[in-house]
Amino acid sequence: MPKIRTRRATAKRFRVTGAGRIRRRRANKGHLLTGKTRKRKRHLRQGDLVHQVDETRIRRQLGLR
Numbered sequence: 001m002p003k004i005r006t007r008r009a010t011a012k013r014f015r016v017t018g019a020g021r022i023r024r025r026r027a028n029k030g031h032l033l034t035g036k037t038r039k040r041k042r043h044l045r046q047g048d049l050v051h052q053v054d055e056t057r058i059r060r061q062l063g064l065r
Helices: 008-013 038-045 052-062
Strands: 022-024
Touching: 008 052, 022 052
Parallel strands: none
Antiparallel strands: none
C-alpha cells in the first residue's frame, strides 16, 4: 500500500499542539489593515484552534491517522 502524502498547502497553514489539537492563524489580517481598529488587529494576531468538526478533515490532509 502506498504512503499517504501530506498536502503541503495544509501543512504550511496548520500546526499540531503538544496536546494534539490543531492551531490555525486568524483570517482578515492579510491586507486593508488601515480600515480596521487597533483592537481588532491586535486580536487577529492571536492564533486559534481549529473547530473539532473540521479537525478530522485537516488531520487527514496532514497525513495524521
